[in-house]
Amino acid sequence: MPRWIALIAATLVGPLGLGGCSGPDPATTREAPRERPRYVETRETITRLAEDLIRANDITGISLALVDGDEIVWATGWGLADVDARLRAGPRTVYNVGSIAKPITAAAILQAVERGQLKLDQTLAELIPELDLAGTAEHEITLAHLLTHQSGLPSDWFVHSLSEAAPPFSEIVGEIQGVELVAVPGSQTVYSNLGMTLAGVALERASGRPYAELVTESLLRPAGMRTAYFSGGPAPEPVLLPTHDGPRGLAAIERAAAYRERKARLDPEFRMAPAGGLHASVLDLAGFARLLLANGRVGATQLLAPAQVEAMLTRHNEALPLDLDHSFGYAWFLDHAELDWVGRVAWHGGRTYYHHARLILLPDHGLAVAVASNSLTAGRAVESLAVETLISALQEKHGLDPPPPPPGTDHSRATSEATTAFLAAHAGEYATSVGVSTVGLHEGEVWSRAKVGSGRLTIDGPDTGTVESMPGARIRFIDVADAHLMIVERGVVRRRGGVRLPPPPPIPPAWLARVGRWAVVDRPGEVSTIREPTLSVNNGRLTLEFLGLLEHPPLPVLMALHPLDDRRARVEGLARGQGMIIEVRGEGDDERIWWSGRELKRQ
Template sequence: MFRSFCTLLLIGFLLGSTGCNGQPPAAPPTLGKGDYSGIIRYLQERIPEEMAEQKVPGLSIALVSGQEVIWARGFGYADKEGGVRVTNHTAFRAGALSKLLTASAALQLVEQQKLKLDAPVQDTLKEFHVRSRFHERQEDADQAVTLRRLLSHQSGLPGEYLRDLRTPSALDQLPQRVSGLWLSNPPGRQVAYSNLGYALVGAAIERSSGQTFENQLQKTLLQPLGMSQSSFIGDGDMLPFRAQGYRNGSPQPDSAIRDLSAGGLWTSPRDLSHYVQMLFADGIYKDKRIMATQSIREMFRQQNVGNALDFDCPMGLGWFLSPCGDETVSPGIRTFQHSGFSGDFVSQISLLPDQKLAVIIMANSDTSADLVASLTTRSLRMMLQASAGDAACTEECEEDQAVLGSHRTVPSAVDRQRLAGFYATYSGVLRIRDENQRLYADLGGERFELLRDEQGWLRAEKKRLGLWPVDLGELGRLQLDLTTVQGRQILLARSHGQLIPLGERVDPVPLPKGWLNTVGDYQVINSDEPEAALSGVSIRVEDGFLLIRGRIEQEELTEFILLPIDNAHATVAGNGLGLGDTISRQVLGISALGYRFKRASNTTPTLIF
């Protein structure tokens, strides 16, 4: 479910993938110990069929066992229009998988004592400082943003700095540009995925090594690992072995990427298999030490112990140390993973550290998320079976995937009253309403009923014309409920036996006159980017809540709740990914994440007194 970075966009993804009409994949074969050829035969037959079903142009896969690449193969087209086939060496845009290499490069510099894990990043990036509503003293806030917290997404920084996101600006200039940003979450208290944090790690790597990010990574990781098709610079037009990305079936031009260290890597599963082999060998590749054993262990050590709001999602340095709501490979089997989604490329790397097995898959279409995730899990199960000689996935493994019976009950009146309200989620405002003695939820225009199942959890259900059940896919199998953690009412989900937070209930607060007067439409005024991340925003009031919605050209984005702090500042309600960001009122409009917006000329200020 958590396709782009393994946990945090659950509901939005589920709603975007409900009602799938495709057939379930054919059951994997029964394998004897060492029967890797059976795995290869199955995948060679199934991958092209499933690519056709999901309209995926090209895909590449690599299977790793210890220090051996069991199999690497490309399928389909790197460029449909040009008739170029995918090969073992075709490079795809890796997206967030870039962070794994960035974390490794940072740890190499820690080994050389050029960086320190627990020192403030400001020690290296002198010009960088933050503002905080969580600290009484400015210096305490700056001290709290350490390299360790950046690498484990616990720095409290916003997820993005949107201005100039798609420009080839030098990483070294970024610390000055973003200096003075407000923290979105308390550092060290919760994992909140941040591309901006990893961009700053890239700047710290450049500053401490005296090299450009690309040169440093080539010198210390990519070339020593024989990753000859891998690079953090350029676009798909630079070299012929790079795949073309597709969105909605159409080829997409490659956008420039400012945050190379967060998402700029071009690579292939074959190349990444060398990186995995190095990890499995405790830092050694082909008899040459690339990283210290201690660095590998620290990368795979849980960094967020004690973070109550993270529930069942342990975080390492760069790596997610469990499926974090995704389908498990097998009960009791540790799984480390990361995935990437860049709009027209999808990738995933999952490894079983105790068995030293790994699967790496990359594809060049926005339609490939389900296929990549499903193939990764199936391939790992087959490899586990071939390695151990026993079936990897039993009935216990499949239990959570089945619909747990059909007996559902309407929540009681007291229950409905307790649950009804507005919720701040990563995917926007979730409204739960008690209507006609039933409970309904609305998110992004999708409406469904919430019923109690046999185990007492809330389950989503939808009927066409009130009569015929609609298959909601994973959303229909998800179990939900409201719980209180650290005084906050958290909407919790149980998925494949794991608990993950989806959002937070928000109560209305008094709206200052200054913020009420911001109601209206705004357009960006300080961007000359060819592909601006935002072209405008709109603000409105609903049921006592101030709501803000972004816009790209004519496309309206998701709405979020704004909570005013004072007459000049408000925060995006909620906690975690993309939530908690600060919006500021200014004389001529508002500002957020590097952009300034002025009221659109065709709207009149709504003055509320």
């Protein structure tokens, strides 16, 4: 079966419990040198894959740009950017690319470091003097911690996080006074929109200029990202003919609408612009990729020193034992399960309520790809298109073939003695990135079972097993830094799947009295990303359940809570969204559950 056909089915499979000055214009693609491959096979293969993924996943529109060195060698689109306007998706279509803003913010901060306006070892107390976090955290968190997601700050801040009427992101500083950390700064990587937003505030303070204005003028436009913009910042500057007297700014660009199952929706704005407020086309993103592949140079202009580019793409968490082989630079992910074999990789994804985007760089090969879509259901398809485009380009450019697909994993039943010994060592509840997964006996065998899916383990050692749905991977249980981890091994690469929870503590009567359905309290203009929140008791453990609306169908999530007293509980686990404090405010019928700025009331 061709690799691209197999991917169609893969995008339909749900997750398991084992487990955002004017320069050269990228819109003008120059003719590639004759010795450079024309990527004919890549165009044909990826076009077939894109068309099939669109049909299989109810995608309305999707765009792609492929970069080789300093050239955009292919840029295209499929489907529609805006159905009502009959606007086709293309390379100039502008999407909400969400968290791809983070590498942009990091690059702008490194520019400020070069100008002497910022230092990476400055603390939050120096950068934002009025910020007063719990304890002395503001004196311990550095700018470097913010850029590498090692600040220990909560992953998110939900006050108008997605909103049609969001207040300025700089006001978050006043809103988070007294917030408790989820981890000791510098001890582990915890992805944080809040941390990157504070980095943006620090940039504003140091430069004396609004974030969007500074980043646009110092980075976006010089890098040729003409149609990229932040809401409230400088307007996009599309290429216009000298005699053109039509619309300017937002009215002149090709903006994508938003869709769920091909039905139009309103895509709310992400408040925390430095962490996820970027709007851009794949040509804009390709311009940023070209800048980094050229070691910070655009034409004759050095926008970013080569040493700063190298720092962005260098791992900064190798000394953190709980991170295992997860690799992070300054705002870049530096490991990728499907591209680990190619050498260095740098990537970031982005999403809003309905839009998805992906930017992946292969610095050792001078290749990069940007993909974006306007559909809620396109998440897996965007990832697949990006990865498969690069694999095909590597084959055409260097003759590199990917490793053969791993053989299927056949299940065999373990002996009762092996099963008993395995469960004695590893049974329990594990906090994973998609909620609590229970490793235990089910129908006479060892299973990992979670709200989002389950997997049966074939035990092949005292600490290891395989799962039929994960060919080529091995599940291993290890002890690291006083934590018992369930990890996923692929070859020599180890990635954390979950951490075993301690036995459930006694649940105070005050928390037991709150068990039941709750409702999200939305502020005017706010758009919630969850529904049906419920406090419950599962296997003697206090839990918070809800449906996550950023997936389709909605993703069932079960979070374990550790009560700290009658009014405070901590979300257990090491992954994004975990470690945060949930607290109760008010009394009696006016009680509210307060969760990193999200408010719940009794239903």
